[in-house]
Amino acid sequence: MKDNIHHTDLMEAAKPFIELCYAELNRTPEEAEDRLMNIRSQIELTGTYEHTLEELTHGAKMAWRNSNRCIGRLFWDRLKVFDARHLTETSDIFSALLHHIESATNGGKIMPTITIFKAARPGEAPLMIKNHQLIRYAGYDTPDGTIGDPASLSFTKECMELGWRGDLTDYDVLPLVVQQGNEPPEWLAIPKSYVLEVPLEHPELPALKEEGIKWYGVPLISDMLLEIGGIMYTAAPFNGWYMGTEIGARNLADEGRYNKLPLIAKLMGQDTSSETTLWRDRALVELNAAVLYSYKKAGVSIVDHHSAAAQFGLFEQREQQAGRELTGDWSWLIPPVSPATTHIFHTSYHNDIRSPNFHYRSKGQ
Template structure:
């Protein structure tokens, strides 16, 4: 099969390796594989079938070394939208993704895959809050300042609140990027309140229900899909210990500490730790009270242990990025903290790509 198709040797090798994996894990025959490779050689290119794409997207989740939630990899819903040609069509498919994945709060792991090589979604996530630089400091999410300015240059104008949902920015090839607002009825948000500290509830904090990552590419069989937004559900610490707590994000720990009347003059009071726990408790409490899917970091670690057991039973090596798998709160209370794990990158997988703006 030295002339499998007129692409580079690396792509050819990846296609063969992927189809061999597909054959082995779906109990297909050697004859099927030989016939499939002959078919590809005749076409002089590899185009995954929908069934192969579904398999590849799920395996990519299984191979995602930074993800603690891989136990559910085989439940991923895959929408094959490679036939779409226009920005309007892509926008409608993204709305379908948001609606299906949100599911009234009973969140469904979902990915939508668009045509390879020519489509980009500029957003970091399909739903993300804007960030504004003002005379009185930053309003909103500091991590979104650059994209917010891009959206404004394209004609968008937000309301200037801490929680303005950014529009979708879609680009096909070298076309000018197109801007689309997300209708409010598609965006499920959770008002953050605390079961004991009522003053925290009066901060009017909220967060969107579904983390739909849209800036990564999906690599399957040597083919790279640069627009393939995907989601699971939140682990509480992603919001409470990162989005809300990081000093370069919403930086809410001093505010929470003040509400709790903690001594912030000295680190020995552990005010940051105490405020962090209560902020994360508020996240979990609020999502659960509203019936929106979320997982705490202890349960997530237990689920990852089940994933490890399943992979070992299937005679597959468990890989992972330890620094990402340990939760940002109390990592030593989880088994992951005490267990070495090899950060070996396998394909199919999801990869970061260069920012388009």
């Protein structure tokens, strides 16, 4: 009875996906119906079904389009999709991850990319990429305080327990960690040549360059689940390019991360004795200006939050023209710097979760 329930749920998830996917690909209703009959047979025989390359590719793009928290969805149909479902050896999976990093980085002209590995199957432990992002800096607890990224303390400890060792700097790139089913996780150090990093400088604060602050070029999210038509892909790393505030207003600015606002304020000669001087706000703007200036100088793709908001406005228009109701999570769509200067701040959105989509892993996964 349990299998029958699972089969019914899976078929109910597959049907609307196939119908919408095929309609958007200008396939006929008859083709969609034939495909659904084939899927039903696969589910009855195996308990699951496999997407065609066309379904996988368009489904991944639809998932980006449905990602309520993403301000960069204007470019959803330009997503480059790598099909890696056939890979079974961990060494080949590592090679595919390195290929993703290299292809997405593209010498600084970043390409929105996703690599999709084998789907979860009923009764089997899934393939997992343990990293939050394919490229991220380590964090170490020391008697003198945290070195590196405090957000990485737990994962860095896991990596060290597996045998990895960093250099105890603020910018040690963590290894890739892959776990196949119930097998022990394995790690691979990312060759330095694959990691594009941007040293931070400011056109009006020359002393900033001497601080050695830097950030990596590409945000490659690797710990989310991709759901397409009821099929769950537990390993599907993806990337766009950075919006400057992600680095300048969060990664480098948050007190629980690199906490660089006091340093920037000092370099600016700001009075930090009182909050009424708004030294945090002034420092925050200049830190964000430094990020945008440095990335553009290095030739690495990035977008400021005003341009990103304008692009989102165009995405809203195009969705309306396509007859699709736009969904969004307002609390994530507003930028963390000067949100009221964007139209998003003054707009409301329905936060309905649609399929296909990306989902956060539950704890323990």
